[in-house]
Each structure stands twice: as C-alpha cells, then as structure tokens.
Amino acid sequence: MKANKFYPALLFLSLFFTTAMIGQENKESKKRYIKVPEGYLMVLLQGDNILKEIEAFAIAEKIPSANFTGMGFVNMKFGFFNFDTKEFMPKEFKDVELASMNGTIAWQNGKVSIHSHGVVTDRNFEAHGGHILDGTVGTGSVEIMILVHDKPLERKFEKDLGANVLCLDKCK
Amino acid sequence: MKANKFYPALLFLSLFFTTAMIGQENKESKKRYIKVPEGYLMVLLQGDNILKEIEAFAIAEKIPSANFTGMGFVNMKFGFFNFDTKEFMPKEFKDVELASMNGTIAWQNGKVSIHSHGVVTDRNFEAHGGHILDGTVGTGSVEIMILVHDKPLERKFEKDLGANVLCLDKCK
Amino acid sequence: MKANKFYPALLFLSLFFTTAMIGQENKESKKRYIKVPEGYLMVLLQGDNILKEIEAFAIAEKIPSANFTGMGFVNMKFGFFNFDTKEFMPKEFKDVELASMNGTIAWQNGKVSIHSHGVVTDRNFEAHGGHILDGTVGTGSVEIMILVHDKPLERKFEKDLGANVLCLDKCK
Numbered sequence: 001m002k003a004n005k006f007y008p009a010l011l012f013l014s015l016f017f018t019t020a021m022i023g024q025e026n027k028e029s030k031k032r033y034i035k036v037p038e039g040y041l042m043v044l045l046q047g048d049n050i051l052k053e054i055e056a057f058a059i060a061e062k063i064p065s066a067n068f069t070g071m072g073f074v075n076m077k078f079g080f081f082n083f084d085t086k087e088f089m090p091k092e093f094k095d096v097e098l099a100s101m102n103g104t105i106a107w108q109n110g111k112v113s114i115h116s117h118g119v120v121t122d123r124n125f126e127a128h129g130g131h132i133l134d135g136t137v138g139t140g141s142v143e144i145m146i147l148v149h150d151k152p153l154e155r156k157f158e159k160d161l162g163a164n165v166l167c168l169d170k171c172k
Numbered sequence: 173m174k175a176n177k178f179y180p181a182l183l184f185l186s187l188f189f190t191t192a193m194i195g196q197e198n199k200e201s202k203k204r205y206i207k208v209p210e211g212y213l214m215v216l217l218q219g220d221n222i223l224k225e226i227e228a229f230a231i232a233e234k235i236p237s238a239n240f241t242g243m244g245f246v247n248m249k250f251g252f253f254n255f256d257t258k259e260f261m262p263k264e265f266k267d268v269e270l271a272s273m274n275g276t277i278a279w280q281n282g283k284v285s286i287h288s289h290g291v292v293t294d295r296n297f298e299a300h301g302g303h304i305l306d307g308t309v310g311t312g313s314v315e316i317m318i319l320v321h322d323k324p325l326e327r328k329f330e331k332d333l334g335a336n337v338l339c340l341d342k343c344k
Numbered sequence: 345m346k347a348n349k350f351y352p353a354l355l356f357l358s359l360f361f362t363t364a365m366i367g368q369e370n371k372e373s374k375k376r377y378i379k380v381p382e383g384y385l386m387v388l389l390q391g392d393n394i395l396k397e398i399e400a401f402a403i404a405e406k407i408p409s410a411n412f413t414g415m416g417f418v419n420m421k422f423g424f425f426n427f428d429t430k431e432f433m434p435k436e437f438k439d440v441e442l443a444s445m446n447g448t449i450a451w452q453n454g455k456v457s458i459h460s461h462g463v464v465t466d467r468n469f470e471a472h473g474g475h476i477l478d479g480t481v482g483t484g485s486v487e488i489m490i491l492v493h494d495k496p497l498e499r500k501f502e503k504d505l506g507a508n509v510l511c512l513d514k515c516k
Contacts, residue, residue: 031512031513032512033512034495034512036409036491036493036494036495037382037492037493037494038209038210038382038491041409041411041448041493041497041512043509043510043511043512045509046505065208065213067213067241067315067317069241069411069413069446070446071446071447071460071461072461073425073507078293078297080269080293080294080295080297081245081311081312082295083311089295091297093297097424097461097473097474097475098461099444099446099461099462099463099473099474100271100272100291100444100446100461100463101446102241102242102243102271102272102273103243104213104315104317115315116243117243117244117269117270117271117272117293118271119271119272119291119293119299119444119463119471119473121422121424121461121463121472121473121474122424123424123426123433125422125424125435125437125472125473125474126299126471126472127291127298127299127463127470127471127472127473128293128297128298128299129269129271129291129293129297129299130269130271130293130297131269139425139427139505139506139507140425140505140507140509141505141507141509141510143411143448143459143510145411145448145491147208147210147317148209149208149209149213150208150209151206151208153213161218161311161312161313162311163245163311163312163313165215165217165312165313166215166313166315167215168203168204168205168206168213168215169203210381210382237380237385239385239413239487239489241413250465250469252441252465252466252467252469253417253483253484254467255483261467263469265469272443272444272463274413274414274415274443274444274445275415276385276487276489287487288415289415289416289441289442289443289444289465290443291443291444291463291465291471299463299470299471300465300469300470300471301441301443301463301465301469301471302441302443302465302469303441319380319382319489320381321380321381321385322380322381323378323380325385333390333483333484333485334483335417335483335484335485337387337389337484337485338387338485338487339387340375340376340377340378340385340387341375
C-alpha cells in the first residue's frame with residue numbers, strides 16, 4: 001500500500017507530540033506550593049520567574065492579601081526610583097544568593113499587585129538590593145513563606161510619591 | 173456697631189482653628205494598621221516616624237509581645253555599638269529603600285521596648301544597615317507585618333553585654 | 345587522725361564539682377525558646393551556636409518543618425557555592441550585627457536540615473552576607489521567630505544544582 005511510506009513519519013510525529021505534552025504536563029503539574037497553617041510555603045526551582053509564580057499563585061488561590069518572606073539563589077533585577085524622571089533605574093545581578101526578600105501581595109485595577117524588596121549577596125559576600133523589578137531562580141531554589149490575610153486589599157498609585165501605596169481602608 | 177470691625181478677624185480665627193482641627197483629626201484618625209489573623213498589617217506614610225508609630229500601636233492595642241518584618245522607602249539612622257565607650261555610633265542614610273526590617277516588641281520598666289535591625293539600599297544598589305536608632309518614612313510607604321504573641325515579655329539591660337536582652341522567663 | 349590533712353582538699357574538690365555541676369545545669373536548663381501561637385520565639389545568648397541550637401530545638405520539639413526569621417549580634421561564617429569545585433567558599437565576619445536571617449527547617453536522611461541565609465552589617469554599616477555555614481551569638485543576643493508547619497518536609501540533594509532542595513511532594 002502506498003500509505004506505508006508515511007508510517008515512520010506518523011510514528012515520529014506521534015512520539016514527538018506525546019513527549020512534548022508529557023513534558024508540558026510535568027512542568028505545569030509541578031507543585032510549587034503547599035498549604036500550611038498560616039498560609040502557604042512556596043518552593044521555586046531553576047528558571048522559574050519569581051514575580052510571575054507569586055502572581056499565578058495569588059490568582060489560583062484567590063489570595064485577598066498577603067505578606068511574604070523568602071531566600072534562595074537568583075538572577076535579580078532591582079530598580080531605584082528616580083524622582084526627577086519618575087522612573088525606576090534598573091540594575092541586574094546574576095548568580096547571587098537571595099539573602100532576604102520581603103513583600104506584600106494585594107490587588108490593583110483587578111490585577112495582582114506585588115511589592116517586594118530584596119537583598120542579594122555576591123561571591124565576595126557583598127550585599128546589594130532594592131525594589132524587585134524582575135527575577136528568576138538560579139542554580140538552586142527559592143523558598144518563600146506566604147502569610148495570607150483574610151481582608152482583600154488594594155493598592156493605589158499616588159502621583160505625589162510616584163509610588164503604589166497599600167490602602168488599609170478603601171482606596172479613595 | 174463698634175463690634176462689626178472685629179467680625180472679619182473673628183471669621184478668620186474661626187476658620188483657621190476649624191481647619192487646623194480638621195487637619196489634626198484627619199492625621200490622628202488616619203488608619204495606620206488593620207487586624208489580620210496572625211496579628212496586624214501596618215502601613216506607614218511619608219513623614220511618619222517608624223519607631224514612634226510602632227510604639228503607639230503597641231500601647232493602643234496592648235500588645236504583650238510581637239515579632240515584625242517590614243520594607244519600604246525611608247530615612248534611617250543606624251547605630252553600631254562601641255564596646256569601649258558603651259555607646260552607639262550613629263549614621264544616617266537619606267532617601268533609601270528599606271530592603272528589610274526585622275524586630276521585636278516587648279516591654280521594659282513599663283514602657284514599650286522595640287529592638288529592630290534593618291538593611292537599606294541606595295541609588296547604587298549598595299546595602300548598608302544595622303541597629304535602628306530612628307527612622308522616618310520617605311517618599312513612599314513602609315509596610316510592616318506584626319506577628320502578635322500571647323505572652324507578655326520584658327527586656328532587661330545586661331551590663332556585661334551593654335545590651336537589652338529579651339527575657340523568655342521572668343527577667344531576674 | 346592521718347586523714348585530716350586531706351579534708352581541705354576533699355572540701356575543695358567537693359565544692360569545685362558542685363559548682364561546676366550547678367553551672368552546667370544552669371546552662372543546660374536555660375530556656376532558649378517559648379511557645380507562641382504561630383510557633384516558637386527563640387532567644388540565643390552570647391556564645392550559643394545558632395545552627396546547633398535550632399537543630400536541638402527541632403529535635404526536642406519534633407518540628408515537622410518550619411520557616412524562621414531572626415536578627416541580633418553575631419560572629420558568622422558564610423559560604424558562596426563555587427560551581428566549578430562544587431564547594432562552598434567560606435568567609436567569616438566577627439562582631440557584626442545580624443541585620444536579617446531567613447531560613448527553613450526540614451529533614452534529610454533522618455537528620456535536621458537547616459537552610460538559612462543572612463545579612464550582617466559591620467561598624468561602617470556596610471552589609472555582607474550569604475548562605476550561613478556556621479555562626480555564634482556575639483556580645484548581645486539573637487532573637488528568632490519560628491513559624492511551625494504541620495507537614496513533615498524533606499530535602500534532597502540535587503546533583504545538577506549542587507544544592508539541597510526542599511521537596512513539597514515526597515522527595516523522589
């Protein structure tokens with residue numbers, strides 16, 4: 001039969017997609033956090049985007065608001081707010097220990113709003129840090145303890161400060 | 173009538189005091205913390221004195237003892253204890269990110285006793301820090317998570333150490 | 345009686361051992377932590393080994409897993425992982441403030457496994473830090489808040505990373 005010559009190609013394609021799907025499933029189903037009495041314990045692995053994983057967690061678990069602390073090994077981009085230009089000046093630090101991370105989870109215009117500061121230390125044990133703009137897990141992991149609150153909290157952009165401020169009352 | 177010429181002055185004084193009182197009330201009634209399951213979430217705003225607000229909170233809410241973590245944007249005065257002179261050598265850092273703050277609330281001689289350490293980062297992302305002597309919120313906010321304990325705890329000045337130590341048993 | 349001349353020596357020896365035993369007992373019975381609603385508050389004193397005290401606590405209180413934060417005054421040895429030699433390069437910092445400490449307690453091969461990062465600040469208020477290899481309390485104290493979880497957690501050495509990773513599922 002003529003169709004026979006397509007069999008190897010079909011087999012290859014079939015195997016390729018199955019493998020890709022399993023890989024995808026493994027990556028998706030990889031448990032990144034567990035429930036603990038005061039909230040959640042999160043463990044991120046090499047390559048994970050830290051802010052994106054916290055955001056995905058907040059959406060999936062419908063977190064009203066939370067505080068978190070963490071540490072690990074990372075590539076981190078910090079920003080320092082320039083009040084003249086009203087922009088964050090960025091700087092990246094590669095392959096550094098995350099000595100501390102402190103932050104809060106809230107909501108802003110229907111989206112998750114994460115505010116987080118960190119300190120990283122390099123191979124000379126010197127410490128750097130600031131406002132976290134972005135970051136991924138390096139060769140190691142990042143462990144984060146998330147204390148979940150029962151009140152939905154929002155952030156509001158305060159023009160005078162050039163900063164998002166967490167509203168304890170309703171944002172006005 | 174003779175009194176008529178005082179009317180504008182009276183009106184002005186009346187308006188002045190009313191405005192001042194409303195301003196005062198607004199400042200006083202500004203909600204700086206809310207109750208959450210594990211304790212309180214505090215948000216301090218530009219100009220707030222960090223240690224004084226934590227102290228006022230501890231008195232108002234009759235906090236037996238607590239641990240706290242925080243971060244934000246600050247002007248901070250740190251001290252490093254000089255064992256020869258038994259005094260803190262101070263240094264101030266202006267307009268810096270508060271990358272981390274860790275502390276405890278206890279009592280000493282009937283007064284609130286706060287022990288807190290912090291790390292600040294400057295526009296070059298360099299980290300500095302130490303024992304917090306004093307600090308105010310800069311152009312931004314400071315967010316503090318306060319874990320409240322159920323046991324009243326006291327601190328005692330230990331002469332040999334030149335330091336206040338938290339007593340887990342009764343202070344002797 | 346001939347024995348009489350030994351009496352002072354016996355008295356001295358008796359006093360010496362009694363004093364030594366009382367000293368030992370005081371040191372052993374010194375309460376280093378108390379139960380609080382979310383876990384334990386630990387206060388370590390001058391000379392205490394930080395990791396060893398946390399380990400002894402985890403064994404004594406049968407802690408399934410925990411997160412902790414702390415600060416104080418310390419002598420600290422940090423390590424930075426060298427991926428070429430797969431070893432930690434160590435560096436010690438003496439008589440420094442512990443500005444922050446963040447860590448987790450888990451188990452590995454039947455033994456307590458502590459993973460902790462810290463930031464220390466020196467007399468010039470410069471910050472250093474990294475992965476804590478060892479540390480003792482300096483002239484002062486170290487205060488640690490330990491958030492205890494209800495799930496037993498294990499760590500597994502990941503060869504590719506050269507690092508111990510906390511397993512949220514069973515370690516495979």
